[in-house]
Amino acid sequence: MIEREPAGLTRDAWWFTGSNVVSYCVVVGYPSERTELFERNHPNIVIGRGYNQTLSCQGEIFPSQPIVAGSLEGPTALNAAWLAYCSGPFFRTVHRHIPLPSVVEESLIDQSSHTTVLFKDTLGLPMVVNLYTATNQPILQYGAAGSTNVLGWIFPLEFHITQYRHDYQTGTSEIHLTATGRLTDIRPGLEPSVPTEMQKLVEE
Numbered sequence: 001m002i003e004r005e006p007a008g009l010t011r012d013a014w015w016f017t018g019s020n021v022v023s024y025c026v027v028v029g030y031p032s033e034r035t036e037l038f039e040r041n042h043p044n045i046v047i048g049r050g051y052n053q054t055l056s057c058q059g060e061i062f063p064s065q066p067i068v069a070g071s072l073e074g075p076t077a078l079n080a081a082w083l084a085y086c087s088g089p090f091f092r093t094v095h096r097h098i099p100l101p102s103v104v105e106e107s108l109i110d111q112s113s114h115t116t117v118l119f120k121d122t123l124g125l126p127m128v129v130n131l132y133t134a135t136n137q138p139i140l141q142y143g144a145a146g147s148t149n150v151l152g153w154i155f156p157l158e159f160h161i162t163q164y165r166h167d168y169q170t171g172t173s174e175i176h177l178t179a180t181g182r183l184t185d186i187r188p189g190l191e192p193s194v195p196t197e198m199q200k201l202v203e204e
Contacts, residue, residue: 002078002086007031014078023053076102080179083142084159088124091116098131100140101163102177111139119147119154127156137173138164150186158182 003013011026027047032038038045079101097111113136117128127147131139140163144156159181164173 002081004078021054025051027051076177076179080159080161080181083126083129083161084144084156084181085125087126088118091118091124091126098129098140100131101161101179119144121149121152121154123153125155133166133173135171137166138162139173140164148183148186151188155183155186 001013001015003011005011005028009027009029009031011028013024015022015024027045027049029047030038030045079099083099083101098114111131112134113132115128115130116126118124119127125144126142127144129140129142131141133139140161142159142161144159146157147154148157149155161177161179161181163176163178165176166172167174
């Protein structure tokens with residue numbers, strides 16, 4: 001389960017059931033100072049109301065991957081967090097077409113080579129991930145800086161991501177985005193608590 005609260009407008013959660021992703025969103029604010037006009041133009045969006053959506057995963061899927069892969073492309077910030085803190089089960093599979101934090105041209109999706117170094121524990125989060133095209137141009141560079149051990153699992157204290165896109169004029173790659181994340185709090189957790197209506201979808 002991954003949660004976020006972007007700009008105080010919604011509280012979002014994505015719950016992976018093993019075959020589907022259940023998306024749950026609660027509206028907590030309107031993206032406009034003209035409240036009455038927004039309510040009139042968007043009567044289906046109500047503060048405090050929860051909205052459910054079940055997303056079917058096509059093809060082979062792995063724990064946490066559907067948030068960032070294929071037709072279920074999620075926000076870049078979620079994809080970066082997935083790579084740093086949730087991708088261990090994915091890297092233990094033989095199918096290693098690594099999801100990118102941000103979708104770019106189709107040519108960059110062809111991952112011809114990669115270098116991956118994982119932390120040596122049962123969770124197996126990535127310490128280094130480098131992806132390249134067939135012409136050895138960089139696609140993605142990921143690196144963890146520092147780590148902490150919680151109950152035998154190793155988590156990065158900080159990570160850095162650089163993603164590239166292809167420049168057709170020069171035939172080289174240029175920087176598409178950079179991202180940095182930091183671990184601010186970590187502790188043993190309980191089973192995630194989900195709203196009743198969302199739990200019903202998970203159990204279906």
